[in-house]
Amino acid sequence: MKKHFNKTVFILCIGLLFMSCDTEQKTTVAINDTVESAEDFTIKKDSTAIKVLKLPVHIDSTQYLYHAIAIKRVAIDDDFSISKSRYGSYGAASTSYNNYTFSGEYAGFIVEDIQTGNKINVINEEITITSATIYNKLENNPRVEFVLYKGHNLDTNKDKKLNHNDLSALFISDLDGSNFTKLTEDFEEFNGQRFIVENDKLYFQTQKDVNGNGIFDSSDNYRNYVVDLTAPVKKAVRYDEQLMNITKQ
Template sequence: MKKYTFYITLVFALTVISCKKEEAPKPKVIYQDNAKTKTQVPEDTTQIEIADLPINMDGTNYLIFPVGTVSGDKKGIKASYDSNTGYTVSNYGEYQITGYLKNLKFQEIGKDTIYALSDNAILIETATYLKSTADKTKKQLMVYTLADMDTNKDNKLDNSDIKSLYISDVSGKNFTKISVDFQELIDWKVVDSRNRLYFRTVEDTNKNGAFDKEDRLHYFYIDLLAKEWKAEEYRPI
């Protein structure tokens, strides 16, 4: 009887593992209704919004408050929060803030007003101060990678949605999207000698909801000294 029970358990376990292996990866874009219509993301009432202590990028006149969420219940923040992170929602190093942040708040040093980077639903993964550019041009800028649309239509913003590229002044003002909607950001870099920010994206040209080798790569740059940031496409190949 024990051997029979063990055999049934083993078969069940192998079946579950096999099913998991056969599961297709979740698409980053769901093409239903109108995929290019922004979906309203419902508020998650199980999450409590908190802010980390302020960060001052060296050489700037602004404080930045990273804002994120932790799990909560009716009594407040759960006692079972991750002991490794506690109430911390971001990390900071090398002029870059990282995390999964709902927003950033800014405050000019010497003033009381604190204001948000954006009033829209976003999920910020990185916020980078372009210190090398500021040293040469005296123009202080921030670059952000983030999700700004529920592209896979699962009613939440997370790292399963398309990643976009934004830029702003170091004050958080003039927050501007420079990548194209529904194109996944691959990477970006600044070339100081040209005062340009270069970046690559991939477009789901075969409309299968994923980004793969069958899709088209796009190459862009923006002039960091321009009054209005506008991505220019170029073709290196």
């Protein structure tokens, strides 16, 4: 009986050890307040990503074709040999396009104007896009058109690849693929957005790991931003502090 009890305790300890290791691996932030530049967290090439050009998609009511560049993931063993490959986001079977949204893992997009023949390479940096949603006049707002991208451009956990273990960021471009811009601040985790048609503005929220412990918890703060989509240059302006001050009056 005692021998069986000791064996059970040993198994539980081993299980807790693995759980602890797994939690540590999922840490998404390897930064603190001493970090001065995002350049330390950019990578020239994600060695686990192979870029594959998908067949084009025509965006309804526009003159644009979107040529998506999907990411084919390869798993690397400890000896850096390729062991297997897979398409899609976080091991999913495939990338997809549905209801004006690309989902999966993408390295970028090439937008082709079928009337003029002009082509624009939307993204000119190493980045992983997990979704791209097209807001055109037919489906959304007759006054503004734009594309929102969610993804990762900083290797915030320092594992030399860009995936869901890194901080999420929000980007925007014009419908023709020009003026690709990052809206979220570096080292802030993107939490969600809302497009208000009535005032042509985009609102989104982030969270920052202010204590530098690599975990988002109650000690970290949330930040709210607004973007005027009618402006020629899309810029995120923080507004939560101003509104919260009203509650203190």
